Amino acid sequence: MRIVDEAAREAKRTELLDAAARCFAERGYHATRTADICALAGMSSGNLFHYFPTKQAVLLALIERDGAETATSVTELAAADDPFGALLVLLDDVCRLAADSTYSGLALEISALAHRDDDVAVRFKANDASFRQSLEDLLARAAAAGQLDTDLSAQDAATWIAALVDGMFARVAADPDFRPEAQAAVLRRIVSQLLRGAAS
Amino acid sequence: MRIVDEAAREAKRTELLDAAARCFAERGYHATRTADICALAGMSSGNLFHYFPTKQAVLLALIERDGAETATSVTELAAADDPFGALLVLLDDVCRLAADSTYSGLALEISALAHRDDDVAVRFKANDASFRQSLEDLLARAAAAGQLDTDLSAQDAATWIAALVDGMFARVAADPDFRPEAQAAVLRRIVSQLLRGAAS
Amino acid sequence: MRIVDEAAREAKRTELLDAAARCFAERGYHATRTADICALAGMSSGNLFHYFPTKQAVLLALIERDGAETATSVTELAAADDPFGALLVLLDDVCRLAADSTYSGLALEISALAHRDDDVAVRFKANDASFRQSLEDLLARAAAAGQLDTDLSAQDAATWIAALVDGMFARVAADPDFRPEAQAAVLRRIVSQLLRGAAS
Amino acid sequence: MRIVDEAAREAKRTELLDAAARCFAERGYHATRTADICALAGMSSGNLFHYFPTKQAVLLALIERDGAETATSVTELAAADDPFGALLVLLDDVCRLAADSTYSGLALEISALAHRDDDVAVRFKANDASFRQSLEDLLARAAAAGQLDTDLSAQDAATWIAALVDGMFARVAADPDFRPEAQAAVLRRIVSQLLRGAAS
DNA sequence: GATGAATGAGAATTCATTCAT
DNA sequence: TATGAATGAATTCTCATTCAT
Numbered sequence: 001m002r003i004v005d006e007a008a009r010e011a012k013r014t015e016l017l018d019a020a021a022r023c024f025a026e027r028g029y030h031a032t033r034t035a036d037i038c039a040l041a042g043m044s045s046g047n048l049f050h051y052f053p054t055k056q057a058v059l060l061a062l063i064e065r066d067g068a069e070t071a072t073s074v075t076e077l078a079a080a081d082d083p084f085g086a087l088l089v090l091l092d093d094v095c096r097l098a099a100d101s102t103y104s105g106l107a108l109e110i111s112a113l114a115h116r117d118d119d120v121a122v123r124f125k126a127n128d129a130s131f132r133q134s135l136e137d138l139l140a141r142a143a144a145a146g147q148l149d150t151d152l153s154a155q156d157a158a159t160w161i162a163a164l165v166d167g168m169f170a171r172v173a174a175d176p177d178f179r180p181e182a183q184a185a186v187l188r189r190i191v192s193q194l195l196r197g198a199a200s
Numbered sequence: 201m202r203i204v205d206e207a208a209r210e211a212k213r214t215e216l217l218d219a220a221a222r223c224f225a226e227r228g229y230h231a232t233r234t235a236d237i238c239a240l241a242g243m244s245s246g247n248l249f250h251y252f253p254t255k256q257a258v259l260l261a262l263i264e265r266d267g268a269e270t271a272t273s274v275t276e277l278a279a280a281d282d283p284f285g286a287l288l289v290l291l292d293d294v295c296r297l298a299a300d301s302t303y304s305g306l307a308l309e310i311s312a313l314a315h316r317d318d319d320v321a322v323r324f325k326a327n328d329a330s331f332r333q334s335l336e337d338l339l340a341r342a343a344a345a346g347q348l349d350t351d352l353s354a355q356d357a358a359t360w361i362a363a364l365v366d367g368m369f370a371r372v373a374a375d376p377d378f379r380p381e382a383q384a385a386v387l388r389r390i391v392s393q394l395l396r397g398a399a400s
Numbered sequence: 401m402r403i404v405d406e407a408a409r410e411a412k413r414t415e416l417l418d419a420a421a422r423c424f425a426e427r428g429y430h431a432t433r434t435a436d437i438c439a440l441a442g443m444s445s446g447n448l449f450h451y452f453p454t455k456q457a458v459l460l461a462l463i464e465r466d467g468a469e470t471a472t473s474v475t476e477l478a479a480a481d482d483p484f485g486a487l488l489v490l491l492d493d494v495c496r497l498a499a500d501s502t503y504s505g506l507a508l509e510i511s512a513l514a515h516r517d518d519d520v521a522v523r524f525k526a527n528d529a530s531f532r533q534s535l536e537d538l539l540a541r542a543a544a545a546g547q548l549d550t551d552l553s554a555q556d557a558a559t560w561i562a563a564l565v566d567g568m569f570a571r572v573a574a575d576p577d578f579r580p581e582a583q584a585a586v587l588r589r590i591v592s593q594l595l596r597g598a599a600s
Numbered sequence: 601m602r603i604v605d606e607a608a609r610e611a612k613r614t615e616l617l618d619a620a621a622r623c624f625a626e627r628g629y630h631a632t633r634t635a636d637i638c639a640l641a642g643m644s645s646g647n648l649f650h651y652f653p654t655k656q657a658v659l660l661a662l663i664e665r666d667g668a669e670t671a672t673s674v675t676e677l678a679a680a681d682d683p684f685g686a687l688l689v690l691l692d693d694v695c696r697l698a699a700d701s702t703y704s705g706l707a708l709e710i711s712a713l714a715h716r717d718d719d720v721a722v723r724f725k726a727n728d729a730s731f732r733q734s735l736e737d738l739l740a741r742a743a744a745a746g747q748l749d750t751d752l753s754a755q756d757a758a759t760w761i762a763a764l765v766d767g768m769f770a771r772v773a774a775d776p777d778f779r780p781e782a783q784a785a786v787l788r789r790i791v792s793q794l795l796r797g798a799a800s
Numbered sequence: 801g802a803t804g805a806a807t808g809a810g811a812a813t814t815c816a817t818t819c820a821t
Numbered sequence: 822t823a824t825g826a827a828t829g830a831a832t833t834c835t836c837a838t839t840c841a842t
Contacts (some may be wrong), residue, residue, distance in 0.1 A: 005266050015811095022340055028316040030230040033836060046839075055837065105315050111373055112312035116228040128374040131334065143810045150356040159371065159378065160364075165368030166374070173311055174366070178359065188357055193393050205825090212826090234812060244828045249813065405804090414806095428716040430630040434833060446806045449834060456604035461609050505715050511773055515705050516628040528774040536629075556786055557776065558772065566774070567767030571759065573711055574728040574766070578759065586756055634816060635825095646818075669803065729834045 013051050015041045017065060020058045025105035029059060029113055060123055063110055067127035074134040083142035084195070086163075087135075090185050094165050098180035104172045111166075132158045139195070149196045161191060213251050215241045217265060220258045225305030229259060229313055263310055267327035274334040282340035284395070285360075291387050294365050298380055300382035304372045311366075332358045338353075339395070349396045361391060413451050415441045417465060420458045423504035429459060429513055460523055460583070464512055467527035474534040483542035484595070487561075491587050492539075494565050498580035504572045511566075532558045549596045561591060612615035613651050615641045618666060620658045629659060629713055637728075660723055663710055667727035674734040682796070683742035687735075687761075691787050694765050698780035732758045738753045739795070749796045761791060 023032040034055050035045040052058045072092065079085040095195035098101050114124040135158035141150050146172070164187065171178040223232040234255050252258045264293035275292065280286040289375040297303045314324040335358035342348050350357070364387065371378040419440035424552040434455050435445040452458045473493065480486035497503045514524040535558035542548050550557065564587065571578040619640035623632040630782070634655050635645040652658045673693065679684040696702050714724040735758035742748050764787065771778040 028225060028312070034838080035836080046804065047802060049838065050801065060219070065215055108312050108315060111370060112228065112308050115308060115373060116226075116231055125376065132375070139268075141242070152389075156383075159375070159383075160367075160386060160390060162372050163364060163367030164360075165367070166370035167360075167363030167365070168368030170311060170370065171317060171363050174325060175332070175359070175360075176325065183356075183359075186352070186360060189352075190360060190390075190394060194390060197393070197397075205836060208826095247813075247827055252824070253813095255812065292818090410608065410807095412685070418788060426716075428712070431716055433831090442649030446808065446833095446835075447806055450805070453834095455833070506716060508712050511770060512628070512708050515708060515773060516631055525774060527777065532775070539656030544749070556783075559775070559783075560764075560767075560786060560790060562774075563764060563767030564772050565767070567760075567765070570711060570766035571763050573715060574725060574762075575759070578723065583756075583759075586752070586760060589752075590760060590790075590794060593797070597797075598791070633814085647823060649817065650822065653817095655837065 002180065007106055008141065009051070012041075012043075013061070016043075016048060016051055016058065017062055021062055022102055024059070024062070026088070027103040034058075043059060046179075056117070056119065059110075060108075060119055061185050063120065063123040063127065066106075067112075067123065067130065069071065070127065071130055071134070078134060078138055078141075082147075083138050083145055084147040085140065087138055087191070088188050092184050093167075093182040094168065095180040098172050099141055101172070104169045107169050108173055128162070132162050135161055142195075147196075150194065157195060160194065162171055164190065206351070209251070212241075212243075213261070214278050216243075216248060216251055216258065217262055219343075221262055221306055222302055223300040224259065224262070224309055224374040229309055234258075252303065256319065258315070259310075260319060262306070262325065263320065264312075266306075267323065267330065268307050269332070269374040270323065270327065271330055274331065278334060278338055282347075283338050283345055287338055287391070290338075290392060291365075292384050293383040294368070295380040295387065298372050299396060301372070304369045306374055307369050318331050328362070335361055340396075346398075350394065352394065364390065409451070412441075412443075413461075416443075416448060416451055417459065417462055421462055421471075421506055422502055422511055424459065424462070424553050425502040431511055456517070459513070460519060461511075462506070463520065463523040463527065466506075466510075467530065468525065469528055471534070478534060478538055478541075482547075483538050483545055484547040487535075487538055487542065487591070488588050489593060491565075492584050494568070495584040495587065497579040498568050501572070502593065504569045507569050508573055528562070530563050535561055542595075547596075550594065552594065557595060564590065565569065567576065585592065609651070612641075612643075613661070616622040616648060616651055616658065617635055617662055619663055621706055622702055624659070624662070624700040624709055629709055634658075656717070656719065657711070658734070659710075660719055661779075662706075663720065663723045663727065666706075666710075667723065674731065678734060678738055678741075682747075683738050683745055687738055687742065687791070688788050690738075691765075691791060692784050694768070695784040695787065696767050697778045698772050704769045707769050708773055711795065719783070728762070732762050735761055742795075747796075750794065752794065754793065757795060760794070764790065 002155065017039060020032070020037045023036050023040060029035070034048050036046050037058065038045050041048075048058070050076060052061065068082075074090065075091050077086040082090075110120065110124055136154045139148070139154040139157055143154065145179040168180060168183070171183075216237060220232070220237045220392060223236050227236070235247050237258065238245050238248050241248075248258070252261065276291065277286040280289075309321065310324055311378075313388050314321040336354045339348070339354040339357055343354065352360075367386065368380060368383070371383075372380060416437060417502070419430070420437045423436050423440060427436070434448050438445050438448050441448075451490065454459065474490065474538040477490050477493075480489075510520065510524055516523040536554045539548070539557055540555040543554065552560075567581060568583070568587065571583075572580060616637060620632070620637045623636050623640060627636070629755055634648050638645050641648075648658070652661065660728040674690065675718065677690050680689075692771050710720065710724055714721040736754045738764070739754040742753065752760075768780060768783070768787065772780060773784075
């Protein structure tokens with residue numbers, strides 16, 4: 001009974017987060033009313049507050065969920081035998097995410113909000129640091145496996161790969177002709193050149 | 201008399217734009233009240249509306265001013281005898297801008313707002329397109345001068361250089377340890393490798 | 401449940417319209433703040449906007465409600481066997497309304513607002529045209545019943561009876577000694593003379 | 601010098617009043633900004649306040665000027681040998697005024713404002729009382745000259761003639777098809793019937 | 801828990817009036 | 822006196838949050 005209730009509660013929270021993600025991505029955090037989120041989640045307006053204490057709490061939960069999901073998927077890749085190959089796969093995954101306008105819109109929104117709100121900033125930076133750390137680990141394993149040929153430090157390399165990823169999300173927003181999936185090969189190539197001095 | 205008045209008027213607009221830039225960068229567009237801008241510009245609350253019809257108009261003017269300034273500085277560089285060298289100088293300039301937290305905060309904010317507001321989007325994309333076009337022109341001149349060694353198209357190269365620039369602004373926001381000016385050399389190197397297949 | 405909700409909603413709208421009528425009549429449309437209306441209706445300030453989208457919408461609804469009420473009461477009279485007698489009764493009703501300072505104040509306010517606001521004008525003129533049409537119909541029936549003795553057209557007669565009615569409202573406003581109910585007999589007599597060439 | 605200055609000052613006041621009359625008539629008192637009046641009078645925005653202490657003072661001066669003008673023109677008519685004829689001429693004059701949409705718009709506006717503002721009310725009612733008194737005097741002289749055949753008191757007759765005049769202004773506002781000048785004959789006839797029991 | 805009506809603080813914008821020049 | 826920029830109080834409308842049912 002308790003378990004069922006908890007599960008039902010969790011399902012509602014998930015629905016609300018999904019709805020909020022779409023609203024925030026499409027309209028922006030400020031332009032989204034809590035009633036919009038409820039409507040999209042198919043519930044009545046005040047109901048959100050049974051699941052989250054404030055609108056901001058919804059946003060924070062969303063950031064944490066995204067961080068956890070990213071961490072999970074990166075962890076899977078990190079276990080691969082071929083670290084450099086895993087990195088290239090990761091880049092492809094990122095291109096796929098960038099092509100999802102809900103995801104990229106939300107990413108941009110969160111990144112802007114982190115500037116203004118300390119609670120958002122803490123979680124956003126934690127996610128980012130964790131992602132970079134995973135990249136660094138992957139690069140270290142690739143180096144250990146002799147897959148790299150560069151004198152760039154693993155940290156700088158991880159940083160600039162992250163910059164390329166962020167930059168790609170920015171391109172999606174700024175340039176109507178930019179198609180992330182069509183650019184996946186270019187991205188692979190840039191990263192390969194960076195780490196091995198030559199196109200892969 | 202007339203000229204003096206116009207000049208005074210323009211000076212006030214400039215003061216307001218400077219104040220707005222700081223407010224928007226630090227607190228974000230939505231969290232900034234028009235009265236905040238006035239206070240920072242040292243004038244009384246309703247006075248902004250003698251210079252701009254709406255809060256949004258202030259934002260749009262800011263985007264246009266930034267676009268014009270960028271265009272001017274890029275045009276100067278573009279006239280150089282050594283196009284590839286000019287590109288590297290441009291990257292250094294960008295690093296300097298990224299180190300200015302007002303500038304980078306504002307850039308991020310505008311990029312997020314462009315997703316939600318068509319008027320912002322139009323001007324933002326125009327600035328971006330103009331910047332990329334300048335890059336393309338510079339790359340074409342560098343290619344003609346035999347300074348490049350890559351089979352990347354000028355368009356793709358310009359796109360990814362823009363992505364690196366955007367990515368750097370994102371790094372500033374996400375990573376407290378990222379120092380744009382310290383990374384200028386790494387950025388030069390990445391771009392050089394991209395365009396010439398080797399570190400410069 | 402649904403029906404109850406709808407009824408409750410309608411009751412609130414009615415309360416708000418009643419409150420607005422009093423405010424507009426006493427203080428004028430412009431001097432009335434939406435918060436005044438809410439206070440008089442016994443609700444909190446922003447609540448009006450759950451029932452009407454704008455302050456103007458309250459005014460428009462008020463005009464429409466008045467038109468509908470007038471139409472209803474005129475329709476009842478119009479069914480009488482004695483059309484001329486019904487007209488005299490109608491004049492007495494109008495005198496009673498004119499004696500109600502809320503009603504006459506509102507009528508004057510609306511008439512002045514119709515000059516400046518097209519949406520108000522449309523509804524105001526529709527009410528007026530409908531009232532004059534009812535008068536014309538009544539006069540035609542009276543003529544057919546041989547109750548009239550005048551060569552004034554039904555249209556002109558209706559127009560000038562309407563003018564007398566409007567004029568009476570104006571007298572209430574302009575002349576502190578004018579008592580509409582005491583003047584009912586004079587009005588009956590003027591109209592009788594107009595339509596039958598002699599006092600009734 | 602002094603006299604010239606005074607005359608110039610008076611001329612400016614007159615220009616401002618003329619401009620205000622048009623603005624108030626066309627847009628209404630509340631929708632008219634003091635800057636609008638200045639612009640129409642061809643002067644700079646704050647300048648009005650050298651001639652009138654407040655916006656309301658402009659309105660009050662306008663009402664007083666209108667009262668004085670009406671009194672003057674009625675006084676001229678009142679001196680005529682044929683008082684009843686003079687009354688009919690007066691009705692024609694009124695029809696002409698009603699046809700002037702600036703004048704009728706202003707009249708309606710003032711009448712509505714009198715409900716809300718005591719200072720306006722005092723002057724408005726004074727004008728009205730003075731006009732009715734003139735009518736009463738004219739009617740008394742007509743009666744003395746044996747021109748009337750009615751048992752209506754001079755006061756009631758004056759009141760209802762005033763009501764017809766007000767009513768006509770209201771008709772102009774409410775009925776787009778009402779043409780005051782075309783209705784002058786009907787008005788003469790109604791008043792004649794009222795005072796003499798027959799069409800003139 | 802679910803509903804959706806009610807609350808009330810908040811913010812952009814307007815404009816009469818003031819005042820330095 | 823003329824100008825027109827500056828002031829700042831005032832008001833409509835929004836929406837996160839609360840709460841009675």
